[in-house]
Amino acid sequence: MNDFNLDLLSYIYTYSCREDERSLCQLEMRAIFGRDIETSILESSIPIDPSRSPFIKERIDVIFKGTCLEDIALRLKKLQTVEATFKVVFVKNDDLGQDEKIGFKKRREIEREIGLQINGEVDLLKPELLFAIMKVNEGWIFGKYIKSEAIWLHHQRKPHQYSTALSTRVARAIVNIAAPNPNGVKLIDPCCGIGTVLVEALSMGMDIVGRDLNRLVIPGARGNIAHFGFHAEVTLGDIRDVTENYDVAIIDMPYNLCSVLSKEDQLEMLESARIFAKKVVIITIETIDSIIEKAGLVIVDRCVAKKGGFTRQIIVCE
The missing domain is CATH 3.30.2130.30 (VC0802-like)
Structure with missing residues (x-):
């Protein structure tokens, strides 16, 4: 050979x-x-x-x-x-x-x-x-x-679901955008929800931790990770309280009825991320360019992900 x-x-x-x-x-x-x-x-x-x-x-x-x-x-x-x-x-x-x-x-x-x-x-x-x-x-x-094997497709059958969660297909692409060369890269998903991004990153052998302010979703995130045989730290806490440093943060900005954020809260979240992460990938349904700029982040690339009439923006910042 x-x-x-x-x-x-x-x-x-x-x-x-x-x-x-x-x-x-x-x-x-x-x-x-x-x-x-x-x-x-x-x-x-x-x-x-x-x-x-x-x-x-x-x-x-x-x-x-x-x-x-x-x-x-x-x-x-x-x-x-x-x-x-x-x-x-x-x-x-x-x-x-x-x-x-x-x-x-x-x-x-x-x-x-x-x-x-x-x-x-x-x-x-x-x-x-x-x-x-x-x-x-x-x-x-x-x-x-x-x-290619459609690994993301298997992850659709996770035991805990969340109506506003990213699809596994979109989440997998976002993880690749966040860490195209993952060796030695530390990632955090500080608004991890039920762990869709975490599962995709872990299935590719990436070093990632999760965090969320909503105590109701933490058991679901941990359960989904364990269901697929993966292990990762998932903690309860505010993004503004993160003290460790990371190479990349993936932030799916909360937007459901229980997580309505003011512009001030959004700004504080992104200002915090700029401090603890070298690169930030933001997922948002709103146009928040002015808030991103005010937080001191620079937009280096972006795209939109559509599903029916629903559109998300994926924004890569440094």
Whole structure:
């Protein structure tokens, strides 16, 4: 397998999102990869687990690029034997024009033709390795294939629910926006509610703690975290009383009938966050730019997340 590991050229990610999610999807792209795209395919030198994002469908670790399938086949013939069982998957490119799209029967034929060029044992049912072949505008690419798992979808079945909580899909994207490179990063969700953000961050191995002023939601947050086998500190307390320092704070501004905040309270919350966190990601249903500025925070990026007639703003501040 060394030949496959030594010749990696780049990583191809395929994306899928609804139109009302595009703004959020693109902000996540900018956070992780430093740029966004209008197409469904992003190429980068940055490797991330595709299951981190609710919008990434799969990742191809590109080994070969060729102008035609014959170029790919010739290079595959020269490689040493693959020790593990494998399968070749044809990955569809939704950006191709209608006249360039390849039908189901032809895709299966290409999988078989490419698979026959690889020295090793094919296993169509339970392969140890997956390889991908994909048509792009410049020709063809071949590489290792990693399919994304919709982990966030499993987290929808949490035992404790809250009517105004973020969806697990949106929460997962926000966590990636907050900590695109999470190694060594300490996060806090000081208005954690029933722990939707906490569960998504913990499922990605992030170092995060939760806090909330509402004593009624603390047991639910702890219960949801424990339900999925995670562990994190969740304490009762006001954001204005946080004394430890964190790299990032994710603040979903309270807005339900029991948590009506005055502009003065909002300002105090954000002023406190500016003191204990280097970076602040704010989720709000109101336009609070003037309050953010008054708190001494600088807006560096933003997007909107829509669901029906309901719109949230996600604002990244430093």
